[in-house]
Amino acid sequence: MIQLIDVSKTFNGKDMVVDNLSLEIKQGELVVLVGESGCGKTTTMKMINRLEEASSGTIKINGKDIKETNAIDLRRNIGYVIQQVGLFPHLTVGQNIGVVPRLTKNDPAKIAKRTIELLEMTGLKHEDYLNRYPKELSGGQQQRVGVARALANNPDIVLMDEPFSALDPITRCQLQDELLNLQKELHKTFVFVTHDVDEAIKIGDKIAVIQDGRIMQYDTPETILKKPANQFIQNFVGQDRLWKTPEMLRALDIMDDNYDNMKAIEVKDMVFVQPDTPLSEVLKLHEKHNLSIIPVVEQGVTVGVITEPSILSLLAEIIPGSEGL
Amino acid sequence: MEKYIYYVLNNWDKILFRSSEHVFLAFTAVALACLVGIPIGLLINRNKQLANFVMNGANILQTVPSLAMFALLIPLVGIRDKNAILALFLYGLLPIIKNTYTGIRNVDPAITEAAKGMGMSSFQMLYKVQTPLAVPVIMAGVRIATVTGIGVATIATLIGSGGLGALIYQGISVMNYPMMISGALAAALLALLTDYILGLLERLMTSKGITTK
Numbered sequence: 001m002i003q004l005i006d007v008s009k010t011f012n013g014k015d016m017v018v019d020n021l022s023l024e025i026k027q028g029e030l031v032v033l034v035g036e037s038g039c040g041k042t043t044t045m046k047m048i049n050r051l052e053e054a055s056s057g058t059i060k061i062n063g064k065d066i067k068e069t070n071a072i073d074l075r076r077n078i079g080y081v082i083q084q085v086g087l088f089p090h091l092t093v094g095q096n097i098g099v100v101p102r103l104t105k106n107d108p109a110k111i112a113k114r115t116i117e118l119l120e121m122t123g124l125k126h127e128d129y130l131n132r133y134p135k136e137l138s139g140g141q142q143q144r145v146g147v148a149r150a151l152a153n154n155p156d157i158v159l160m161d162e163p164f165s166a167l168d169p170i171t172r173c174q175l176q177d178e179l180l181n182l183q184k185e186l187h188k189t190f191v192f193v194t195h196d197v198d199e200a201i202k203i204g205d206k207i208a209v210i211q212d213g214r215i216m217q218y219d220t221p222e223t224i225l226k227k228p229a230n231q232f233i234q235n236f237v238g239q240d241r242l243w244k245t246p247e248m249l250r251a252l253d254i255m256d257d258n259y260d261n262m263k264a265i266e267v268k269d270m271v272f273v274q275p276d277t278p279l280s281e282v283l284k285l286h287e288k289h290n291l292s293i294i295p296v297v298e299q300g301v302t303v304g305v306i307t308e309p310s311i312l313s314l315l316a317e318i319i320p321g322s323e324g325l
Numbered sequence: 326m327e328k329y330i331y332y333v334l335n336n337w338d339k340i341l342f343r344s345s346e347h348v349f350l351a352f353t354a355v356a357l358a359c360l361v362g363i364p365i366g367l368l369i370n371r372n373k374q375l376a377n378f379v380m381n382g383a384n385i386l387q388t389v390p391s392l393a394m395f396a397l398l399i400p401l402v403g404i405r406d407k408n409a410i411l412a413l414f415l416y417g418l419l420p421i422i423k424n425t426y427t428g429i430r431n432v433d434p435a436i437t438e439a440a441k442g443m444g445m446s447s448f449q450m451l452y453k454v455q456t457p458l459a460v461p462v463i464m465a466g467v468r469i470a471t472v473t474g475i476g477v478a479t480i481a482t483l484i485g486s487g488g489l490g491a492l493i494y495q496g497i498s499v500m501n502y503p504m505m506i507s508g509a510l511a512a513a514l515l516a517l518l519t520d521y522i523l524g525l526l527e528r529l530m531t532s533k534g535i536t537t538k
């Protein structure tokens with residue numbers, strides 16, 4: 001677990017780049033720091049591996065103040081991936097991955113085995129890539145090696161600063177998917193910085209939206225989309241973003257809660273759904289039972305209904321140009 | 326033309342001897358300049374002010390005309406080899422320090438940031454990352470120092486240090502053109518040959534990951 005407690009950072013003694021920021025990241029979570037360029041995401045992240053020292057406040061990892069650990073030992077146990085990748089061009093892929101294990105004096109045979117494992121884990125055939133130099137790889141392949149290198153010492157925590165921002169959209173999407181798979185498999189704690197809201201929503205277990213060095217909202221992507229804490233967040237994520245993420249829609253989001261005969265609906269023998277039933281299931285029920293109306297029931301009380309018009313009005317929200325039909 | 330060939334055939338032992346003197350002067354000086362200049366170039370990367378100070382000093386050394394340099398060193402170390410080697414050493418310092426310094430400084434900051442973030446100490450970063458990446462630039466400095474050294478060494482004869490300059494100046498003073506020309510050509514050839522050999526060495530020392538071809 002990573003805890004930032006009232007952490008501030010200033011470079012010149014007056015402008016607060018990070019301003020009294022508190023954040024708790026649980027073991028195994030993928031937390032995204034998102035915000036506009038210059039809002040302090042990178043600085044926040046770099047304080048976790050002490051590439052920057054906090055001006056005030058405390059950062060703890062598993063309950064222990066990071067100032068009590070030697071900065072170099074701390075970094076060797078935290079994976080670090082950056083946008084420009086930063087592979088060592090004079091070393092082969094295999095040597096790049098083995099850098100930290102060699103620094104910590106692991107057995108060479110073990111390092112070799114681990115290197116092959118990591119290459120396969122990040123989707124690169126070791127026969128083809130082990131002995132190549134970074135310049136012989138595409139941008140996407142380089143960043144795969146960057147991720148493998150960060151995982152080499154089997155750290156509990158991996159910091160990633162806009163790791164996919166320089167990649168073309170297709171490669172970016174692939175690497176995002178693979179990162180999600182890796183996290184599922186490895187249960188590591190990832191802190192991921194991006195300025196891309198779509199990316200944050202796609203990969204984050206939780207998202208911290210940062211503005212001017214302060215956290216505006218820290219919650220799950222779904223809550224941030226559905227219940228933005230303030231106008232800034234609403235503008236930042238964009239009002240239509242929820243509708244572009246249909247997998248997050250639930251019965252509650254599209255139901256009609258002003259239905260005239262709500263009380264008259266007899267739930268007993270009917271098919272009904274819960275407020276948090278995913279939209280996909282609602283649609284399946286609708287299809288299966290050919291219902292013109294599905295009540296949304298919370299603890300025995302009908303709180304709304306889903307009707308064909310409510311589904312149609314959702315379509316109008318999703319399809320560009322048809323707003324306000 | 327025949328005169329020249331005749332001269333070389335009859336005097337090859339003399340030419341070889343003068344060449345060996347020449348090589349001794351230039352190589353000793355450049356080797357010392359590497360021994361001193363490379364560590365200085367690596368070290369001054371830690372401090373900008375120190376770097377400026379050292380670079381200015383080396384720049385000034387470089388502007389002293391060669392004959393004046395030999396003359397200025399006479400009160401310090403007298404004449405002959407000591408003087409010549411010291412002068413060539415001082416000339417060699419600038420390109421070696423400068424190239425080492427810039428070679429290290431120009432390593433992509435993303436690479437040093439990654440190295441630091443992964444937990445390398447600044448010393449590990451220097452010898453595992455920055456120096457290997459700076460090899461081509463450092464070697465370029467060594468090559469400049471060597472070629473300059475071989476050129477300037479031709480004047481060392483004026484302070485009694487021999488070398489191919491002896492043939493050139495003797496040739497001029499007794500109007501023996503074949504002697505003069507063979508001395509000059511030998512010095513030029515020597516410079517080309519050493520530069521070629523240093524080029525091979527550079528290629529050996531440079532990772533295939535950072536060569537352009």
Ligand SMILES: Nc1ncnc2c1ncn2[C@@H]1O[C@H](COP(=O)(O)OP(=O)(O)O)[C@@H](O)[C@H]1O
Pocket residue numbers: 011017035036037038039040041042043044
């Ligand atoms: N080393 C530094 N010295 C001075 N100012 C810095 C330094 N690093 C970052 N800053 C400033 O801090 C602010 C936040 O930077 P950063 O954390 O990199 O933002 P982000 O990653 O969100 O784009 C910016 O205004 C930037 O100019």
Ligand SMILES: [Mg+2]
Pocket residue numbers: 041042043161
């Ligand atoms: Mg940044």
